[in-house]
Amino acid sequence: xxxxxxxxxxxxxxxxxxxxxxxxxxxxxxxxxxxxxxxxxxxxxxxxxxxxxxxxxxxxxxxxxxxxxxxxxxxxxxxxxxxxxxxxxxxxxxxxxxxxxxxxxxxxxxxxxxxxxxxxxxxxxxxxxxxxxxxxxxxxxxxxxxxxxxxxxxxxxxxxxxxxxxxxxxxxxxxxxxxxxxxxxxxxxxxxxxxxxxxxxxxxxxxxxxxxxxxxxxxxxxxxxxxxxxxxxxxxxxxxxxxxxxxxxxxxxxxxxxxxxxxxxxxxxxxxxxxxxxxxxxxxxxxxxxxxxxxxxxxxxx
Numbered sequence: 001x002x003x004x005x006x007x008x009x010x011x012x013x014x015x016x017x018x019x020x021x022x023x024x025x026x027x028x029x030x031x032x033x034x035x036x037x038x039x040x041x042x043x044x045x046x047x048x049x050x051x052x053x054x055x056x057x058x059x060x061x062x063x064x065x066x067x068x069x070x071x072x073x074x075x076x077x078x079x080x081x082x083x084x085x086x087x088x089x090x091x092x093x094x095x096x097x098x099x100x101x102x103x104x105x106x107x108x109x110x111x112x113x114x115x116x117x118x119x120x121x122x123x124x125x126x127x128x129x130x131x132x133x134x135x136x137x138x139x140x141x142x143x144x145x146x147x148x149x150x151x152x153x154x155x156x157x158x159x160x161x162x163x164x165x166x167x168x169x170x171x172x173x174x175x176x177x178x179x180x181x182x183x184x185x186x187x188x189x190x191x192x193x194x195x196x197x198x199x200x201x202x203x204x205x206x207x208x209x210x211x212x213x214x215x216x217x218x219x220x221x222x223x224x225x226x227x228x229x230x231x232x233x234x235x236x237x238x239x240x241x242x243x244x245x246x247x248x249x250x251x252x253x254x255x256x257x258x259x260x261x262x263x264x265x266x267x268x269x270x271x272x273x274x275x276x277x278x279x280x281x282x283x284x285x286x287x288x289x290x291x292x293x294x295x296x297x298x299x300x301x302x
Contacts, residue, residue: 052082059090069101089121102129115139133236135227142225150176
């Protein structure tokens with residue numbers, strides 16, 4: 001009787017050990033599969049291909065995207081990059097950092113910008129860094145300019161009896177107090193900031209687009225344009241989608257014909273939402289479009 005019991009116990013232990021090792025093996029396989037899937041783009045350097053990245057939403061300074069672009073420039077198997085833009089613009093520094101990164105990339109391999117529903121202001125700055133710009137016929141673009149916004153709740157604060165008392169080292173330190181009437185000195189300083197960044201915006205248009213001064217003066221008022229209008233003015237190179245972008249590559253770089261396109265993961269929309277929340281009430285310049293006057297971005301990054 002005791003012998004049968006011992007045999008039964010030994011059998012149980014064997015099955016337990018087998019089950020344990022089976023579970024460990026399955027866990028390793030699943031973990032490896034998940035890792036390979038989530039990091040697929042890391043293995044894309046093993047063969048020649050065309051990379052595709054997306055610039056969506058409001059643009060902020062994002063070191064992660066810049067790092068991704070820098071890595072594409074270093075990867076010899078990335079033969080070309082498609083930059084899909086669907087952005088109304090964003091902060092000056094955010095737009096500048098993407099422009100610098102993509103401009104550096106475009107000097108090493110052909111970069112084509114594909115404008116989606118909207119690529120205005122800072123979104124257009126991003127496109128300027130590429131070698132070739134395509135848009136839809138009715139893509140919203142343009143909105144060339146810089147804006148600083150300040151909320152003015154001075155009349156409301158006076159009615160309800162709310163005010164702020166501030167001690168500061170200089171008259172315009174801290175910028176405009178939303179509970180006080182607009183300070184002329186702050187307005188003058190803000191205008192200087194706007195003018196400086198606007199001059200930089202215009203300078204990169206001159207550098208990247210062969211357009212005459214009269215056209216530049218026309219679009220410098222901040223007007224929003226359709227893709228067709230932008231093409232007529234020389235602000236973009238053509239009307240089309242990814243299909244036309246690939247035709248452009250095949251014509252100018254025959255060796256790229258048939259290369260696979262690999263999507264490169266960039267920070268999600270959640271990142272941009274978090275940035276908006278984190279930056280409310282933080283003083284900053286921004287490139288913000290009219291968004292066809294249906295959406296006016298309030299001072300998210302004022």
